[in-house]
Amino acid sequence: MTTTTAETTTAAPEIVTGTAAPRPTGWLSWLTTTDHKRIGIMYLVASWMFLVLGGVEALLIRLQLAVPDNTLLSPQTYNALFTMHGTTMIFLFLMPMIAGIANYLVPLMIGARDMAFPKLNALSLWLFIAGGVVFYGSLLFSPAECGWTCYAPLSETAFSPTNGVDSWIFLIHLTGIASFIGALNLFVTITNMRAPGMSWSRIPLFVWTMLTQAILLIISLPVIAGAVTLLLTDRHFGTHFFDPSNGGSPLLWQHLFWFFGHPEVYILVLPGFGIISEILPVFSRKPIFGYKAIVAATLGIAVIGTLVWAHHMFTVPLPFFLLIFFMLGTYLVAIPTGVKIFNWIFTMWRGAIEFPVAMLYSVGFLATFLLGGITGIFLATFPVDWQLHDTYFVVAHFHYTIVGGAVFALMAGLYYWFPKMTGRMMNEKLGKISFGFTLGGFWITFLVQHSAGLSGMPRRVYEYADVNNLGLYNMISTIGSFILALGVLLTIINIVTSLKNGAKSGPDPWRGNTLEWFTPSPPPLNNFDVVPRVRSVEPMQDIRRQIERQDRVGDEAGVVARS
Amino acid sequence: MTSRPAKQTFLFAFILVAALLIPASAAMAGVIAPESGGGTPNAEGIRSLYLLIFGIGCVVFFGVGGLLIYTLVRFRSRRGSVAVQAHGNTRLEVAWTVGAAMILVLISVVTFLKLDQIKNPPNSSADGLSTPMNVAFNTGPAKPALPPNGHSLNIDVNGQQYIWRYTYADTDTNNLNNVFAYEQMVVPTDTTVSLTIRAQDVQHSWWIPSLGGKFDAVPGYTNYTWFKITKPGTYNGQCAELCGRGHATMIASVKAVSPAEFKVWYAAQKLAITSAERQAAAARNALVAKDAAVLKAAAPSAAAPMAAPARPAPVAMADGKTLFVAGVPATGALACGSCHTLSAAGTNGAVGPNLDVVLKTWNAAMIREAILYPNKMIAKGYAANIMPANYGATLTKAQLDVLVKYVDDSVHGK
Incomplete structure (x- = not known):
């Protein structure tokens, strides 16, 4: 056969078949696996177990706050609960769930057969699980009561004499090392193991966000590791880094913590942005609008987001010019974020939009994150922040950004990629009911918390007086939280039942754009027998088009079309 | 359709x-x-x-x-709808x-x-309290924002687990004789009030929503804010930074009254504090006198069997314990034992920390430091400014040496 261009010779589409090796079975094969897909699934299962724990903690918090002057929980229990809730949701649910999805999908999306360092990958998983066990082990003695921020000197031995803070420190160390190794692994994988033809401008947007997130982790994790090490030596080895009575500085802790803590927000939401950028084009049946603008916005958010940490500290004694600097810097983050939201809306504009559950969660993400972003501008304006800081307005704001920006996007990703991971579809009907409860419950719970904060309710209080309608706001919020919990529970039921009873999905149930849909579902151990050459951001579209073209040519020539 | x-x-x-x-x-x-x-x-x-x-x-x-x-x-997708393939x-x-x-x-x-x-705070109004130039409490490098004429009522706000203490500035530099209050701050209307915000133990945050934003009380730092209330009334708030188990109950309120009423309150408060302090001093002196009487009664009986010619007891050696139990009433050095427990001296005071416990890991130099500068290192659960800080002036160097050696030996069982 003669060829005129290189295009027609190279990428004859081949649907791969998982014939390479029989898949090992048994629990030992899971414990010892270095397969990125199995590690990804174990990350996901473990993270959802922690989601249940963190969710129960949240419901207990809401029960205590349901009515004014409640005596259901003691202050000690309450403080321990919100410390565990925040820490669990960030370090034991969101971070590992993102790690799980990234582990599973990044190699598939870039056409690689595994991560660059499979054994390190397994080490990451087990360190994360060790961190969770160490932290929850403190339930057996006395959990930390200093909040997920563990501000010194409250977290020093003089004021937190029990070992709960130490188990929190070890959780940060263990999950931090896990994330750091995982980030290095992802960075090396993405930069070195892409399919032929996948240049920087053809990398799927989810992979771009994971690359950016890996860089943020590599920059910020050593700082928090150092900070908690200083706290550990303060607590046990006689140093005074954060002890003001011996020349230490509590503000040092805050700067170190938030130098990690603020990039952490983007570490949580950037992967969500990536997931949304994958799902919206598929169900709008359109290419992503402004690929380069979205990539630039991702990098811009990461760069600016690393330089604005002190907007968490507008109420401590800071020089005036720093207040101005961190206010204007934080405003700047809004620009690339706004660019992204408009690009997402214009991806759907003039499309043919379908609404499976994954798309519903994506839309829920857009609406929720929009409000979270706008309240961010209130908080960035430091005189306004002087009123709103550390109130329920802030609690509402960060739940809108993190649940809106990260959790809803991850739920969308779960419904979107579940067929790829299991070979079965999730139940759409149950999924839609679950979505309704989750989104509705979320808005009922958290919208009213803005008002609670504006009416003078600080965060982290175990009781409040019934003034300024606080009783009403909190009752609404508590009712909403149980609706939200019901929504999540329905999704868990959906996952469990669909594993057995879901319809067979086939390799590409959504007519996706990216390479993970090129392999069978679930993918074989080696992912791809043949890695296709990538010619655009949407390699699967190219492949489908080429199949159509060849079928047509074949038919016209009177040759039997490929079966 | x-x-x-x-x-x-x-x-x-x-x-x-x-x-x-x-x-x-x-x-x-x-x-x-x-x-x-x-x-x-x-x-x-x-x-x-x-x-x-x-x-x-x-x-x-x-x-x-x-x-x-x-x-x-x-x-939304309908029959026959076509997506426009635009890239940007x-x-x-x-x-x-x-x-x-x-x-x-x-x-x-x-x-x-x-x-x-x-x-930036404005000047007080004409019908506000006429305040002297600020005698600030400030200790940090940062300076408070003051009204253009520099006159404001300065109040030191001190966050402690789990209560707010307010100390009103006055015209002298001695901060121990000032009017103070807990939990409720009383201020005059139409007067610029500048606050110096500090913390004693962990971080707290000063917040009265109706009177402006919140300002954190960070131990080791000084923060500032101000307000100028025009409407009399009580404005409520509470600590806004997690400070421990009692965080939710660490409430604060500001009661704004007319300048005339404020003057009355201030004078009454000053009187109440002075008389309470006088009573406490009397009680302390009574304790000292009682201890001294007990010692006097005990000392001769111990010396009697010696039957030797009366000789002044060797001040340097014998009197570590005496100094501890009786102090030096002549110079106003109060007895350690009336406030502290020390088993070797047989005292069981509970005003200050139990020395048998807190000094266990201390050496002589640290004990000397703590006697001379009691506010430098406050034992957990105790507030500053309770122990007199005048021992540098009321004890001679020799007496101090003896006392330190005695305490050091006693707590370490020598």
């Missing part, structure tokens, strides 16, 4: 939103904006700045949200980048315009 239910859904959603918004706008101010009401310019400034950003935020939220809903409804539009990208930037420039400009009102 599909357009009618969609329209109905749309209408229904609209009515639902309207139904939610109308009672919201009619209800209390705390629903959509921070509290104010004391008439202090900083809180009013923050509130109006908030409302402006709220207005812009509403336009953006309903504008972008409306565009989102329109897109979802208008371009540079002009649009530039447009919304610039648009977003312009909104932020607008907010920045308004913030800078409002900043003077929020940040």
Whole structure:
């Protein structure tokens, strides 16, 4: 056969078949696996177990706050609960769930057969699980009561004499090392193991966000590791880094913590942005609008987001010019974020939009994150922040950004990629009911918390007086939280039942754009027998088009079309 | 076919939103904006700045949200609908980048315009309390914002687990004789009140919503704020930074009264504090006298069997214990034992920490430091300024050496 261009010779589409090796079975094969897909699934299962724990903690918090002057929980229990809730949701649910999805999908999306360092990958998983066990082990003695921020000197031995803070420190160390190794692994994988033809401008947007997130982790994790090490030596080895009575500085802790803590927000939401950028084009049946603008916005958010940490500290004694600097810097983050939201809306504009559950969660993400972003501008304006800081307005704001920006996007990703991971579809009907409860419950719970904060309710209080309608706001919020919990529970039921009873999905149930849909579902151990050459951001579209073209040519020539 | 239910859904959603918004706008101010009401310019400034950003935020939220809903409804997949394969539009990208930037420039400009009102205190009004030039409590490198004429009523706000202590500045430099109060601060109206905010143990945050923003009390640092109340009344708030198990109950309130009433309150408070201190001093002196009597009764009986010619007891050696139990009444050095427990001396005072316990790991140099400068290292559970800080003046160097050696030996069982 003669060829005129290189295009027609190279990428004859081949649907791969998982014939390479029989898949090992048994629990030992899971414990010892270095397969990125199995590690990804174990990350996901473990993270959802922690989601249940963190969710129960949240419901207990809401029960205590349901009515004014409640005596259901003691202050000690309450403080321990919100410390565990925040820490669990960030370090034991969101971070590992993102790690799980990234582990599973990044190699598939870039056409690689595994991560660059499979054994390190397994080490990451087990360190994360060790961190969770160490932290929850403190339930057996006395959990930390200093909040997920563990501000010194409250977290020093003089004021937190029990070992709960130490188990929190070890959780940060263990999950931090896990994330750091995982980030290095992802960075090396993405930069070195892409399919032929996948240049920087053809990398799927989810992979771009994971690359950016890996860089943020590599920059910020050593700082928090150092900070908690200083706290550990303060607590046990006689140093005074954060002890003001011996020349230490509590503000040092805050700067170190938030130098990690603020990039952490983007570490949580950037992967969500990536997931949304994958799902919206598929169900709008359109290419992503402004690929380069979205990539630039991702990098811009990461760069600016690393330089604005002190907007968490507008109420401590800071020089005036720093207040101005961190206010204007934080405003700047809004620009690339706004660019992204408009690009997402214009991806759907003039499309043919379908609404499976994954798309519903994506839309829920857009609406929720929009409000979270706008309240961010209130908080960035430091005189306004002087009123709103550390109130329920802030609690509402960060739940809108993190649940809106990260959790809803991850739920969308779960419904979107579940067929790829299991070979079965999730139940759409149950999924839609679950979505309704989750989104509705979320808005009922958290919208009213803005008002609670504006009416003078600080965060982290175990009781409040019934003034300024606080009783009403909190009752609404508590009712909403149980609706939200019901929504999540329905999704868990959906996952469990669909594993057995879901319809067979086939390799590409959504007519996706990216390479993970090129392999069978679930993918074989080696992912791809043949890695296709990538010619655009949407390699699967190219492949489908080429199949159509060849079928047509074949038919016209009177040759039997490929079966 | 599909357009009618969609329209109905749309209408229904609209009515639902309207139904939610109308009672919201009619209800209390705390629903959509921070509290104010004391008439202090900083809180009013923050509130109006908030409302402006709220207005812009509403336009953006309903504008972008409306565009989102329109897109979802208008371009949902129907039979025969075709997706337009557009990859982007540079002009649009530039447009919304610039648009977003312009909104932020607008907010920045308004913030800078409002900043003077929020940040800088005005002079007290003519009918306010006439206050002397500030004798500030400030210790940090940062300076408080003062009114143009430099006159304000300065109050030191000290956060402690779990109560606020307020110390009113006066014209002398001795901070131990000042008027103070706990939990409720009484201030005159129409008077600029400047606050010096500090913390004694962990971080706290000073916040009275109606009187402006919150300012953290960070141990080792000094923070500042101010207010100038025009309407008499009581304004409530509470600690806004997690400070431990009692955080929720660490409440604060500011009671604004007319300058005349304030003067009455201030004088009464001063009188009450002075008389309470006098009573305490009398009780202390009684304790000292009692201890001295006990010692006097004990000493001769111990010396009697010796039957040697009366000789003054060797002051240097014998009197570590005496110094500890009786102090030196002549110079005003109070007895350690009346406040501290020390098993070797047989004292069981409970005002200060138990020395058998807290000094276990200390050496002689640290003990000397703690006697001379008691506020440098405060034992857990005890407040500063309880132990007299005058031992450097009331004990001679020899007496101090003896006392330190005695305490050191006693707690280490020598």
